[in-house]
Amino acid sequence: PPEEESSLELLSPPPRPRKNKVARTPGTEAPGSATPTAKPVKSGAPKRESRRPNGDGSTPSVPALAQPPRLKKADVVQLVKPKAKPENPDLDDEDETLTLDDAPAKTLLAPPERPQAKPKRPTNVRKGKEWEDEEEDNPDKAKAVKAKAGAKGKRKPLLIEDDEDFDIDQQNVEEEPTAVSISIARPPKPNQPKPTSSPPMPKGRKPSRPSKEGRGDQAAASGRNTRDQKVVAKTPEIVTLTGSMSMRELSELVKIPETEIIRNLFTKGIAINITQTLDMETCTKVIEELGIEVDTPEKESAATKSEMLELTDLENLQLRPPVVTIMGHVDHGKTTLLDSIRKTKVAQGEAGGITQHIGAYHVDVDHGGKIQQVVFLDTPGHEAFTAMRARGTKVTDIAILVVAADDGVQPQTREAISHAKAAGVPLIVAINKVDKPEAEPDRIKQELTEQGLVPEEWGGETIMVPVSAIKGENLDTLLEMILLVSEMEELSANPNRSAKGTVIEAHLDKSRGPVATLLIQNGTLRVGDCIVAGASLGKIRAMVDDRGDRVEQATPSFAVEILGMNDVPSAGDEFGVYPTEKEARAVADTRAAERRENRLQQAMSRRVTLSSISAQAQEGRLKELNLILKADVQGSVEAIVASLEKLPQNEVQIRMLLAAPGEISETDVDLAAASGAVIIGFNTDLASGAANAADREGVDIREYTIIYNLLDDVQGAMEGLLEPEEVEEHLGIVEVRAVFPVGKGSVAGCYVLSGKVMRNRRIRVLRGDTVLYNGVLDSLKRMKEDVREVNAGYECGIGTDKFNDWQEGDRIEAYQMTMKRRTLSLV
Template identity: 55%
Template structure:
């Protein structure tokens, strides 16, 4: 990935020793191509993406196909806006980055300047004591190509990237299209097992028996091993990029799986994808599903960006993580929407526009987009959202104690403890802690509270009562029941 015209396809062309770039309109990649390079120490498959949107679109659909991102930066141009976007997309995916500093053959090339520009983006060269591999290369002369491949294999070794060739094949759809002469054609990346001609494949809501496999060189092959990318003929339709495929043993299972998936797809079609919104943050945290608020922030000018990030970063979030997965200057784009969808983030805009196509994409992906005209209102909205994320403060008050005198087995009720209130009051809505000796046996809620035969809300000190506790509890005569009022108090940001 990288900025347009920084030489991504030309670099790949140099690696493959085949003129891919000349086939692409204007030297810019027009679709995702998957290309394989077999080396003495291993195999590397490159996904040549037409911008980071395609990379993130796959991730938004649940496809994790990338082990390492090669960030291509031109040594003469340096870091550009799309370079920063590519970095943010890779970071959001949690994928390690190897930097290829391209075009070092040019007189104006300055690799050191590129390293300096990348440092603020948390990409510190190993040469400068950091952990990011940066390799100066030239797609034109081939300089540094061998070292780049060597570093990629080293990274793969450190990540312990392995596959099992003995299991049934599975992997991911990289792209798919419908042709007039050959029908549906899909590019599949094999991630486990060996895919063979004649295999029965289920992918998304489609199935089919593979009639032909074509590798990245245009040659027909009989099988494809893990990490191989192949064009496949034989599917009944055009699957969606990012769909997983699986080899299944028979037609009956294939039909059953397809029917189940078609039913689920029909149910999902009535609703947009469920992403995080500012309105539902409190509910999500209450359900234990969220501890971090991720933001894509786009503003009108650099000064606004600095002011807003400073204001938001200065909020005392009490341990709730606030993450800017991407910040930038300019109108909202489809790339912003895809990044937010893949990362379950909220898009925040300040004095920026939004093209109708972006609005449509946001609705289709279920992404929450908020555009503000006043900084105070923006910060206040985020502050309110984060307060919904904060763990509430627990305030406990001892209401009273009761001693268990006898236990009674009551039909349809269970065990009822005959008690005397020795201190304070016992309330029906209290939380009860069972104390035996010096230790606590358990903590439960009260299922029922009776005075003689009457149901009551509370019992005062000195009175006898019957207490039924919820669930199966270990209760004995002589136990002490402590009644506590437990309040959860919402915390505010300071």
């Protein structure tokens, strides 16, 4: 019977429904069968009828319900066009084949399944937001979201609240609220604190589309970090320069791009390129043009007496003689003063009475019945020897400023004062030549007061001693003042250690090799010591003092000449003694490598300049004068090169192919012959065969003993390379006093007011301030005779082929064009 079959079905295992097989069309029926299948058999009971008691009066195990409540469909956002829906959707039409009478208990209690054929795009499980079109089933909700988000966007995010595809344990929702951050509607903002590093989103900006595992938030944070990293570094206010550098290094130093540096400098007239290596001087100019302050540390070679002392020397300090530098203007009597003190004739050995390089001498002075020693450094007074004077000041203890009483303060006098003040050494003024009738010591004191040196008798602190170097007046007083100041300074050193000091001078001797004059500032120097001076290495073979005697050792404050160096050191280099030759060689190799790198960078920086010079020379805009300079000592080389660099070189460029101390050799002649250079020798000799080679190759060798003549001849040679210029030479002034018609033209009767007038020369006819004619004078007559010229005070007749409009009162200027040798100019 049907009742038994229904009871049997209820007691049998529940059928396992198949997904995607449920009939969706209303009115479709499954074939009647008692066997459980994926599609339950539709019973004859009416639809949605309440469950009735069985025939035996028993109540079914499942309570009779009208219909289990179904979850409300979620407002799923469809990006594609949604299907048409009936105006009055009926829940009964969705599943007509399944009834409450036929469904087993397990099926009724199971959570409802959502058919997968209906949604067009499955919702990602981890996404908490979807994009919704404005025209949706819930227009009120969409309008509310749109009003909150702003009026610009047409597609706004909407949180899905009832999506049935979310596989979430509903029992743990309240216990673990963080697990449902992508399913429920927007969580309350106060319950989710924002990280401090994440700034709020600006109003009106679209939110980033969320992705898996919060990728959108990470991307937004990464974007903010990237923007923060793009902040341009602040330009420093002050930078420190240690040497030459490339354009890239300069850009990194000042925190400005290379292109911007080049563009700014180009607008200011400084042309550089991105591959150029800039020397220290150019870097300083470039950085200053950018408005940045430059801090240039002092080089290590600028040795001072305080740097020579170490902490270990304080226990063994002993008094040492003072080192005195004699400074002043050229020809003010510095060497003569030293000669009078030493009782020798040093000045007679100097060419033209001018000191050419530093000499170091020591003298014995009787002070209070005790013999004390004073070491003198004689520096040149010529303006070319600025570097040598500066070196002498940096190693001195007391400076003697010599001022001629009949000349006064001169440029080198002011320079010497500045050197002494910069070095911080005491200054004593020796007013020389007071024995001359035109001497004015008071005027000299007044001029020195204007330079900041106030004499003691005027209430100042500067010691001023009037002396006469020739007659020897007041020399004892000057020496007493030197020793007095020395005692006040408490000059001391440690003689019980290895020597340290400064190279005063160095040169290459053809018989003895490299020779260096050293001033010992601390320690004791001995024969056989391993010494490093700058990048030069050597083992002392012999030492000679200022009197020509060989010595075995030299104590602090004394100057000696040494032999045994492998190369000529540079004047001003520090020297030191090392225990072994291996240690000394390591130090010398390191310094030599640094100097090679510096020279290479300087050569690269000059490459662009030299190439542009060559291009201008090929075009005829710039000429070159090639020179080879050989001098007696390194100080003379530096002085001559510095003086030549001061000459104007905008039209004629000096190319110094070689500048070194030593004699002129055949190699120098070969170099000059190959490059068309002129060899200049200063206080040096010619090697054997050099003169014959010069005659054979046609090389010009110029020898000098006074720097004035050298500079004048070089300047004359540069001016000789300049093209002569055509200049106007004034001849005379003529006045027109009568006009005589001649044929078709006219002739002016004139009177020569000044100078003269010449035929076939040029004239300029002026009427008032207006120039009527400027051309050649074709006809010049006197008393009807053709003449070549007429001088002032005579009458003459003047005629031209191209001008006949003469009037009385016209003024004629006679002149001629001549070629004149040009001179060097800075323009």
